[in-house]
Amino acid sequence: MSGPLVVLVGPMGVGKSTVGQLLAERLGVSYRDTDDDIVAARGRTIAEIFVDEGESAFRAIEKQAVHRALAEHDGILALGGGAILDAGTRALLAGQRVAYLSMDVEEAVKRTGLGVARPLLAVNPRKQWRELMEARRHLYEEVATAVVATDGRTPEEVTEAALDALELKEA
Ligand SMILES: Nc1ncnc2c1ncn2[C@@H]1O[C@H](COP(=O)(O)OP(=O)(O)OP(=O)(O)O)[C@@H](O)[C@H]1O
Ligand SMILES: O=C(O)C1=C[C@@H](O)[C@@H](O)[C@H](O)C1
Ligand SMILES: [Mg+2]
Numbered sequence: 001m002s003g004p005l006v007v008l009v010g011p012m013g014v015g016k017s018t019v020g021q022l023l024a025e026r027l028g029v030s031y032r033d034t035d036d037d038i039v040a041a042r043g044r045t046i047a048e049i050f051v052d053e054g055e056s057a058f059r060a061i062e063k064q065a066v067h068r069a070l071a072e073h074d075g076i077l078a079l080g081g082g083a084i085l086d087a088g089t090r091a092l093l094a095g096q097r098v099a100y101l102s103m104d105v106e107e108a109v110k111r112t113g114l115g116v117a118r119p120l121l122a123v124n125p126r127k128q129w130r131e132l133m134e135a136r137r138h139l140y141e142e143v144a145t146a147v148v149a150t151d152g153r154t155p156e157e158v159t160e161a162a163l164d165a166l167e168l169k170e171a
Helices: 014-028 035-040 047-052 053-072 087-093 105-112 125-143 157-164
Strands: 006-009 031-033 075-079 098-103 146-149
Touching: 006 157, 014 031, 014 075, 014 157, 031 035, 035 047, 035 053, 035 075, 047 053, 053 087, 087 125, 098 125, 098 157, 105 125, 146 157
Parallel strands: 006 075, 006 098, 031 075, 098 146
Antiparallel strands: none
């Protein structure tokens, strides 16, 4: 299978970056994050891109960044929380090892706080998070080859559960 060893998907704040870096260490590979790629390439934060160019411009930028990373990266790749909204991206994920990190709304509120740096959760984060998940849960599930619940687990426990669910052995 070419492409990343593992692709991580899931909502904002679920722990993709934290667990992705732990997984990379445990598996002896590198970690990459498509949100970081976008920020580095554009020299501006995701929130700034949303405000100045709008969400649809961000999605077009994101689609390109995700497609490039899927082609280039062979380690652990975390996708932005909304990357799975794109049908072309979902098609590229077919045949990849994809872990969906999940959490419930209360855990989401704890992890994302008031959502200052998260434009999609800026107002009434609980309600917005529920609505986002209603629209997206089936898409995360569609692309996933493993679903790893993160509620009440430490990042190390989530990493362990992901290694088990993905049937991956350490380096
Ligand atoms: N299993 C966990 N238990 C408790 N807190 C966690 C856990 N995993 C991550 N966190 C904390 O939750 C916050 C969000 O984690 P992280 O940045 O890894 O999520 P993310 O999915 O990469 O989010 P983003 O949408 O910003 O990319 C951080 O403060 C992190 O320390
Ligand atoms: O869930 C989303 O739509 C987003 C998640 C983040 O990773 C960023 O890509 C951005 O804030 C949008
Ligand atoms: Mg992250």
